[in-house]
Amino acid sequence: MLRHAWVIARKDLLLEFRSRTAFVSATVFAALVLTVFEFGRDPTAVATSDLAPSILWVTFTFAGMLALNRAFQLELENQALDALLVAPISRTSLYWAKLVANCIFVGVVEAIALPLFVLFFDVPVGGILLPLIGVIALATVGFIAVGTLFSAMVSRTRFAELMLPVLLLPFLVPPLIGAVQVTAQLLAGRPLSEGEGWLRLLAAYDVAFLTLATLLFPTTVNE
Amino acid sequence: MTIAQRGRWVSLVALIFLAGVYVRALVFTPEERTQGLAQKIFYVHVPAAWSAMLAMGLVGLASILFLMMKDYRYDRFAAASAEVGTAFSLVMLTTGPIWAKPVWGTWWTWDARLTLTLFLFFLFVGYQLLRGAVNETSLRARYSAVLGICGLVLLPFIHLSVYLFRTLHPMPIVLKPSAPSLPPSMLITLLSSFAVFTLLYIGFVMQVYGAAAARDAAVGGGR
């Protein structure tokens, strides 16, 4: 099962590498959001450091949304999804394939956006890089888990591009709040252990929605 | 008598009771000392919140049952419950600020329970948008069931995360283990209001469900 998932995920990433459109747009989008934030605030009233965690996470989640829309769209190009469903692979491995590909895709976008963020907003991340990456991973996995499930559904509805954010945004609230809080604590130089409650919440969210999405995904693709 | 007709009677009875509860609330229940007349909204706001929560709970439950049994009556029930829930959450969201302005001095605060109900409303709206965007009966039923279940799991996470974030809502005073701090006359009014709103929920759902059943039967095959 995991082997099939990896074969499909690798194919998705290869497709992404070949066409690059989605990747380039997501990265440019992230850079633009960061820029807009810089000019969308009053520099005399609000210190960058107060706003920085929110800016980072709004950027990440919006860029993630772009990636999610793409995941099942590319299976619909020539109805490849039908042949995938005829093939002797479990529905669950299809979900995990998309999950892994989305996580890598969003992870790479985040890896490019994070240095930009540091550069643009002059945030010192030197000493906290490792815990910061940990928090980013924890929160990203959670919203990608739900987002992958929903993108499978909306890809076959009308107004897919609009439907996904409407359905998904409420689900982004817990990971977003948690990630912003922990990021703020880290940037303020406080230890990771102070945000233990938040980290537990993020982990619980990941476990709950990974399990739920794995269980529910087959019903979204079976006819 | 069809379900819809019976639903109309139940709703009518509930509305009469509602008027009764309100006469009791306005005339025979003492005015709260600090909040004054504004507190009377309480008797609509809290029970409406209860009905909206009940609606979401039953959407989730019906969704699980639908996926297990593939019986379209559960799907129809979930749809009806979501529609009625939307109305109740709207009542809750309008009465909340009206109460909050004189008492808290602000129309809106991002307190945990208020935020939760706002997202409850968003979930209901998303649920109905999704149903509207899928034409095929079986697909629509499965997609909305997936969303219903995820929504139910999401609510505690939102509550917890916003609660950790900040809270200034009046703490629950009805269900304290020791003697309730609400005077008996207020408590009776509130509890009867709960009963009336539950009845209203039942009546409304019966009407919506009955209408949907009739519509489906007209289209053919009861599906």
Next chain:
Amino acid sequence: MLSADNLRHTFGAVRALDGISFSLPGGRTLALFGPNGAGKTTLLKVLAGLIKPEVGHAEVTGGRRAVGWIGHQSSLYGHLTVRENLLFWAQLYDLPAARARARVTELLGRLGMTDRADQPVRVLSRGLMQRVTIARALVHDPEVLLLDEPFTGLDLAAAGEFRRLLGELAGQGRIVVLATHNVDEGVELATDIAFQVRGRFVHFAPRAARNAGEIGEAYRRAVGNGEGGGGG
């Protein structure tokens, strides 16, 4: 062995399958004729396990692994090359890497696509793309072939080669189901003929010695009644 038992399925008010039962043993080729909207695609999707019928049951010996499937669209990834596409599908059917490569090379040679193996699929013409689709469906050497209008876009030479290939496969004891609205396309290959109209088999019998002309005539009579014959 391929069997269908009392299949029924509706899309809204449209009855796509209205009580279809049949079975095909190995070595048989069923040509499934019917006007557009008769439910041929639905039948093939049910047999392939893509659609679960509301009523009834379909079974393929060997399960999904044994099925080779061609639908209305290619199910190929435009940004991958011909060879990458085929290797991808081979991997999903658990072919060992070396065998997969050999099999892909063999199929590409057979379908006259060797010199295009490293071109991305999206630059291919409709006909060439259809050849790759055929290779995709055959890459795991399936026992049962479910083909929905597989001749679409093929030129005469490619169609002839594909017919020869299907003939060979049937000779090796495989089952082929070929859905088309054009009687001339599949008739020589067929050992059995079915006419599907409004979700039902109005005719299902061995071809016997009848030729395309006779079957075309029978088909027009069966479909008749303003259903539009083999057209549309």
